Amino acid sequence: MIQGIGVVITAPVSVKMDKETTADSEVVKEPDSTMIQTGKTNVSLLARQLSESALRSSKREQELSRDELAAYAKKQINNFALDGYTFGKSRHDLEQPGTDDPEHLARARQATEYVNQTINGSRYAKNPFAGLSQDQLALIAYDDSGGYTINERRAAWCEGQRMKSEWARGAVTRCQLESAQTGRVPVFLTEVLHFYRGLPKIEQVQDCYPGDYEAELLEKIRVELASPSRESNELAERGLNLYDILASIAVLEKKEAEVKNDLSVQNHSAQAPTSASFFDKPSPSRDAEPSSITTTSN
Amino acid sequence: MRNAKTIKSAMSVVAMLSAGSAIATPQVTVSFTNNTTEFATYQPGSSRNETTTYSNASPKPSNVPPGASESYTVRATGSSPITYGMVTYRSGSKSCQFTTSYLMNSTPGGVRTPKWNKNAVASGGARCDISITAVNYSNHDWSVNLIMR
Numbered sequence: 231m232i233q234g235i236g237v238v239i240t241a242p243v244s245v246k247m248d249k250e251t252t253a254d255s256e257v258v259k260e261p262d263s264t265m266i267q268t269g270k271t272n273v274s275l276l277a278r279q280l281s282e283s284a285l286r287s288s289k290r291e292q293e294l295s296r297d298e299l300a301a302y303a304k305k306q307i308n309n310f311a312l313d314g315y316t317f318g319k320s321r322h323d324l325e326q327p328g329t330d331d332p333e334h335l336a337r338a339r340q341a342t343e344y345v346n347q348t349i350n351g352s353r354y355a356k357n358p359f360a361g362l363s364q365d366q367l368a369l370i371a372y373d374d375s376g377g378y379t380i381n382e383r384r385a386a387w388c389e390g391q392r393m394k395s396e397w398a399r400g401a402v403t404r405c406q407l408e409s410a411q412t413g414r415v416p417v418f419l420t421e422v423l424h425f426y427r428g429l430p431k432i433e434q435v436q437d438c439y440p441g442d443y444e445a446e447l448l449e450k451i452r453v454e455l456a457s458p459s460r461e462s463n464e465l466a467e468r469g470l471n472l473y474d475i476l477a478s479i480a481v482l483e484k485k486e487a488e489v490k491n492d493l494s495v496q497n498h499s500a501q502a503p504t505s506a507s508f509f510d511k512p513s514p515s516r517d518a519e520p521s522s523i524t525t526t527s528n
Numbered sequence: 529m530r531n532a533k534t535i536k537s538a539m540s541v542v543a544m545l546s547a548g549s550a551i552a553t554p555q556v557t558v559s560f561t562n563n564t565t566e567f568a569t570y571q572p573g574s575s576r577n578e579t580t581t582y583s584n585a586s587p588k589p590s591n592v593p594p595g596a597s598e599s600y601t602v603r604a605t606g607s608s609p610i611t612y613g614m615v616t617y618r619s620g621s622k623s624c625q626f627t628t629s630y631l632m633n634s635t636p637g638g639v640r641t642p643k644w645n646k647n648a649v650a651s652g653g654a655r656c657d658i659s660i661t662a663v664n665y666s667n668h669d670w671s672v673n674l675i676m677r
Contacts, residue, residue, distance in 0.1 A: 351563070351565075410667055413667060
């Protein structure tokens with residue numbers, strides 16, 4: 231299953247993939263030979279697997295169009311997370327890596343334990359891939375070459391989702407503070423933009439992100455910056471004088487110049503997101519004191 | 529020409545600031561927890577309410593592993609007096625559609641009062657809980673917890 235698994239190779243404790251980003255693609259280089267000769271044997275297998283996965287990922291991203299890569303990702307997610315996984319569950323739990331390397335066997339067993347513990351609701355299941363970066367986790371999850379078991383790929387993907395969720399929780403809390411303090415959220419949206427730009431390409435192309443997502447975010451940031459801040463609202467409440475009006479003009483002109491500078495880098499044609507005024511089908515509403523309702527379907 | 533532009537800018541700023549005492553469109557913070565035994569997949573949906581929610585969500589909702597959760601905000605741009613979130617998650621044969629909305633009511637006497645609503649529709653044997661966990665009476669932002677079982 232894993233090519234050349236019997237070869238003894240030592241490798242770095244952590245594999246750092248060197249990336250070269252060009253206008254159209256991202257090329258991942260193999261770790262250099264000096265790195266491979268240092269480190270400990272017990273992580274060498276994973277390091278070498280990651281290196282091979284990086285080459286396959288790079289090749290895939292160069293050869294496939296955005297839509298093809300999105301379709302590939304969707305198929306893989308179905309295989310290790312959705313219906314495709316459920317249908318073959320018992321087979322996946324019995325799957326062993328094609329190796330007698332005790333490190334890999336232990337890791338695969340840990341991955342199966344982790345998957346089943348999380349399915350049973352355990353919040354303390356230990357993920358064998360905890361500590362890897364988003365890029366490394368994506369390399370494992372989307373590698374269908376057979377070097378990893380399905381449960382390993384699922385565990386890697388779950389760890390990636392957990393990291394995203396952890397970031398989102400913090401970002402959303404910061405967003406609430408920003409909204410309460412200023413009445414607008416350009417800093418939060420900029421953080422979302424940076425997070426998106428830092429995702430592996432195979433995650434950027436997935437269905438949850440529209441093709442013009444980056445342009446859409448930039449447009450939202452522009453709209454937020456152009457909207458009056460809470461400071462402006464306070465001015466309106468206490469009454470205006472000539473100084474306030476002239477100061478506001480200066481601030482607006484400065485912001486417009488900043489936005490023009492930002493947008494000149496990106497050539498996009500996104501429209502400002504709109505909001506509908508009414509529900510298609512008004513749903514039964516309830517008064518909104520902090521409370522909860524439960525709906526059950528049998 | 530320059531003077532005319534400056535006067536025009538000043539007038540627009542005065543108009544903007546005069547109207548600025550109105551509360552900007554509030555945002556809802558969503559926290560979804562998947563307590564089923566399978567992945568919960570976010571369904572973008574086809575109704576206008578669902579597509580608008582998706583468009584206004586940051587970061588974008590996605591798939592949630594069993595026992596895990598995800599958070600995002602839904603914030604409408606512009607000065608619409610109503611804002612809402614309508615999201616659907618599916619887990620195996622189970623499905624939950626959650627709706628929450630905010631509306632500023634005006635009474636005949638001119639008193640304006642905010643109102644926050646919530647609703648959940650379950651199908652396929654799902655149990656769907658929605659709760660409003662916080663409201664900010666200053667800017668009318670609110671938070672909801674969605675739990676799928």
